Amino acid sequence: QLIQSGTEVRKPGATVKIACKVSGYTFSAYYIHWIQQAPGKGLEWVGLVDPEDGETIYTEKFRGRVTMTADTSTDTAYMELSNLRSADTAVYYCAAARAEQGFSFWGQGTLVTVSS
Amino acid sequence: DVVMTQSPDSLVVSLGERATINCKSSQSLLYSSNNKNYLAWYQQKPGQPPRLLIYWASTRESAVPDRFSASGSGTDFTLTISSLQAEDVAVYYCQQYYRSPYTFGQGTRVEIK
Numbered sequence: 001q002l003i004q005s006g007t008e009v010r011k012p013g014a015t016v017k018i019a020c021k022v023s024g025y026t027f028s029a030y031y032i033h034w035i036q037q038a039p040g041k042g043l044e045w046v047g048l049v050d051p052e053d054g055e056t057i058y059t060e061k062f063r064g065r066v067t068m069t070a071d072t073s074t075d076t077a078y079m080e081l082s083n084l085r086s087a088d089t090a091v092y093y094c095a096a097a098r099a100e101q102g103f104s105f106w107g108q109g110t111l112v113t114v115s116s
Numbered sequence: 117d118v119v120m121t122q123s124p125d126s127l128v129v130s131l132g133e134r135a136t137i138n139c140k141s142s143q144s145l146l147y148s149s150n151n152k153n154y155l156a157w158y159q160q161k162p163g164q165p166p167r168l169l170i171y172w173a174s175t176r177e178s179a180v181p182d183r184f185s186a187s188g189s190g191t192d193f194t195l196t197i198s199s200l201q202a203e204d205v206a207v208y209y210c211q212q213y214y215r216s217p218y219t220f221g222q223g224t225r226v227e228i229k
Contacts, residue, residue, distance in 0.1 A: 042207075043160075044220070045219060059216070095166075100152070102158075102170075102171035103213075106166060107165065109165055
């Protein structure tokens with residue numbers, strides 16, 4: 001139900017934009033969250049976008065470098081991360097959260113590698 | 117930020133035996149207006165995205181086997197696998213969604229003895 005765009009390789013300082021295509025439910029019904037998982041590490045919440053009105057909340061670590069958007073015409077959410085550094089190398093997941101019931105549906109993940 | 121701390125970091129259990137994972141939050145996750153704890157549990161197998169097992173601290177997600185159960189309130193929570201199966205080998209995470217940032221525990225790796 002959540003299909004993400006493919007693997008990306010970028011140089012330090014570049015920008016990456018990841019897509020998360022939703023199907024099987026009304027796109028605007030659930031918040032879309034983005035979660036980072038560095039190689040061999042745990043899960044870190046990056047932020048969320050409300051597809052209904054575009055409102056966003058970002059965690060402080062990524063604020064200023066991350067932009068999350070939602071396109072209701074294509075039922076697709078996006079996460080753009082700029083000024084990439086090697087520490088951003090990770091799998092990024094999108095997840096849809098039913099109201100107050102945790103992150104119910106997950107994308108397959110997108111590997112972003114930042115290397116010179 | 118709400119800090120989530122799981123214990124143990126790893127667990128080795130025999131097939132058919134019980135596995136218990138603990139999760140402690142630095143603040144209460146109990147929302148007084150509806151008496152619900154905003155705590156979820158996830159299972160992540162290698163190469164796969166996480167899978168929601170439990171929400172509201174003790175409500176099993178649909179299609180989750182009933183050998184998975186969870187309990188707790190306030191700041192202390194537990195996930196129990198009553199009879200460990202080979203397919204339960206995974207890393208398990210707790211997560212609070214009481215307030216942003218929606219933090220996760222560090223994960224507990226469950227293996228077969």
